[in-house]
Amino acid sequence: MTVWPDTREGTLDVGGFETVDMTINVGPQHPSTHGVFRMVLTVDGERVVDAEPYIGYLHRGLEKLTENSDxxxxxxxxxxxxxxAGMCCEGAYCMAVEKLAGIEVPDRAEYIRVIMMELSRINSHxxxxxxxxxxxxSFGTSFVYGWRERERIYDLFEEVAGDRMFPTYxxxxxxxxxxxxxxxxxxRWVLSSVRQGLEDFDGLLTGNEIFVExxxxxxxxxxEQAINWGLTGPMIRATGLKWDIRRAEPYSxxxxxxxxxPVGRQGDVFDRFMVRMxxxxxxxxxxxxxxxxxxxxxxxxNPDLPTTLRVPAGECYLRTEGTKGEYSVHAISDGSNKAYRMKLRSPAFCNLSALREMVIGTYVADAIIILGSLDIVLGEVDK
Amino acid sequence: MTNEEPQQTESPPARPLATLASTQSPNQQLRKTLEDTLAKVHPNTPFEIGETKTDVNLHCPPEHFAALVTTLKERKELAFDMLRNMSGVDYEEGLTCAYHFYSFAHNYSLQVTVKCPPDNTHIPSLTGLYAAALWHEREAAEMFGFVFDGHPNLKNLLLEEDLNIHPLLKAHPLAKPEILQGIEESKPGFDF
Structure with a gap:
């Protein structure tokens, strides 16, 4: 039983009654957990006393599979x-291999890559x-507005690479x-549509009093908290720290x-939303x-590449700015045609690890919003 | 006859744009600062400073690791205030844990590697210095069998809670058929 420094007005005096903490299971199949994420909340009335996140429902052994494939x-x-944002992940992976092998990429390919990665970022946001x-x-309304632009971008990906979500381009x-x-x-047509979509969201959400409140x-x-917890991407920029890997440690x-x-002021949920806008x-x-x-x-x-790519022995830690934060690849090769070790530094994984600290002391309904504001993708958290 | 004239401005640059722009390479200023500071603060600690393709690499034994990282974080000229990544590696010589630190004040990036002796996988936990280490260490512990001394809650994170295997070890098989209950003779489930 935890005693909260109660800041609520009109607190109910329970007098002689004993109160007990209750444990609520949220997920793993719940629309507000954005995939297969589960957390066990301990609540005292409406207040969250403790939260224990459970991940791993989508663990596919990405790193082991990479070590065993060409x-x-x-x-x-x-x-x-x-x-x-499949293209951002491909970009990070390819750049890590190119860094190890010293492969140069033609200029036109670099420009196309950046176009594709930024389209993925828009799509993810x-x-x-x-x-x-x-x-x-606002189930339904805002969802459909988001999906409208998403489908237009995916149509573009399909024209370019032949697949929507996993283009392998x-x-x-x-x-x-x-x-x-x-x-x-x-x-260019999709871009004009995206800007229209941003204006629509601005009117639908940013200007909505309930949303803002x-x-x-x-x-x-x-x-300090953000740095200590290892938050990256929009989460750390919402606190006012102007740190973007595309500028701090540029690539491509x-x-x-x-x-x-764009940066926020105080790192609250509204700032995280506005930074992404x-x-x-x-x-x-x-x-x-x-x-x-x-x-x-x-x-x-690059026309000089052999059929079987053998990467000389070496090690690199290649940082890219993914859609959720720092999406980095720690790659080690031993000279063969398979990676010796390929570690994904997943931004959503690190952002999610701070969830417990963020939700303790808030209301249950707010805990769901805070989880939503982290913008997790479970495929990336669970690898 | 060869043409000695430099190329005209219309022709594309000899090397691609991106290669010229990439700054993700070992920072020589960091390397020098690191050598000076560590020689001054930890004169008796055996450490090696090397380089990977992207970072300066500091290699140290597990027993001196906690003291070195405290120095990396506390000293003003280094100020490595973020633990951005941690990855275990199963080398033939023994298990190694690689830590990636970042310094916001100086825009430095550093890799620290800790190599465990073959029979002892204990490494001091960094959870007291960096809250970000909580999940990273749990992941490395389940995937490789590291034991992080001082971690408050070192149970499985991505794997099932009661599964006591270390899948990213090289000795661990990629796949194995499941033994079905009632069909085969042996114990049901996976036998790793």
């Missing part, structure tokens, strides 16, 4: 980590807006194939591109620049 065969596994609105009780050294002829026109000042996180062609790093807009700016500046023709795959 470098190009493993591509398909890595798509399935962050399945809302729109999915977040929709699901987050659903967590707050990247290869160590470049891309599987060049863009279709009408891509630029289609992509429920999110503002909920579970504020300081910069990001140093040549102009974009802002601003990021989706910046991603659309990046894509426009790439469409303007990219070489109009040229190779998209």
């Amino acid at each position: 470098y190009r065969q493993s591509m398909g596994w890595w798509d399935r980590t962050d399945y809302l 729109f999915m977040f807006f929709g699901a987050f609105g659903a967590d707050l009780g 990247f290869r160590p050294g470049g891309l599987t194939m060049d863009l279709p002829d009408n891509f630029e026109h289609r992509c 429920r999110c503002r000042d909920l579970s504020p996180v300081t910069q 062609i990001y140093p040549h591109l102009k974009f802002e790093i 601003a990021e989706a807009y910046q991603s659309s700016r990046i894509i426009e620049q790439c469409l303007d500046e990219m070489p109009r023709s040229g190779l998209v795959l």
Whole structure:
């Protein structure tokens, strides 16, 4: 039995009654847990006293499978980590292999990669807006607005690579194939649609008094806490720390591109939402620049690669800014055609590990919102 | 006859844009600071400083690990305030744990590797210094069989709670058929 420093007004005086803590199981099959995530909440009335997250329901042994597959065969596994942004995962994996093997990527392929990675980021953020609105009780409406843009982006992926969610479009050294002829026109149309979608969400959620009242000042996180817990991505930028791996430790062609790093003020749930809104807009700016500046023709795959890729012995820790945070790959090769060790640093895994600290002391309904604001993808958490 | 003239501006650059831009390589300034500071603060500790393709690598034995990491975090000139990743590696010589630290103040990135002796997989836990280590250490413990001394709750995270296997060890098989109850003679379930 925990005694809370009660800040509520009009507290009920229970007098001679004894109160007991209750244990509630949330998930693993519950729409508000965003997949197969389970947490056991101990509650005192409506207050969360303790929370114990349980993960691993989607554990597929990604790292063991990668150690046992050829470098190009493993591509398909890595798509399935962050399945809302498959291209970002492919990018990180390919760049790690390229770093180890010293493979150069043609410029046109780099531009196309950045376009695809940023489209994935927009897609993932729109999915977040929709699901987050659903967590707050607007099931249906916000979800459908999110899915509208998502389907347009997935249609684009399907035209480019032949698959929606798991395109397997990247290869160590470049891309599987060049863009279709009408891509630029289609992509600009999708971008205008994305900006319209952002405005719609702005009107639907940001301007909604109920939404703002429920999110503002909920579970504020300081910069010191965020660093200590290992939060990355929009979670740490919401606290006001201007740290984005695309700028701090740049990779690919990001140093040549102009974009802002949006930050929040106090790291509460509302800031996390707003940072993602601003990021989706910046991603659309990046894509426009790439469409303007990219070489109009040229190779998209390094032509000097052998049929069987043997990567010289070495070790690297390649950092990329995934959609949820720092998506990094710790790769070790021993000179054979298979990775000796390939460790995924999953951003959602690290963000989720701080959930317990964030929800303790809040109401049960708010705990669901805080979980939603972390924007977890269980494929990435469970590997 | 060869043309000695430099290439015209219209032609594409000799090396791709991205190769020129990549900054994810070992930071020589960090390496120098690290050598100076550790030689001053820990003169009797055996450590090696090397490099991977992306980071400066500090290698130390498990018994000096906690003291070294405290220095890395506390000293102003290093200030490694974030534990961003942890990964176990099953080398033939023995189990190794690699830690990746990041310093927001200096934008430094550092890898620290700790190699365990073959018969002893104990490593001091970092949960007192970095809260981020809580889940990372649980994952490494279940996947490789490390024992992190001082961790408050070292039970399985991704695997089932009662499963006592270490799947990422090289000796562990990739797949094994399940023995079905009532059909085969042996004990039902997986026999790893």
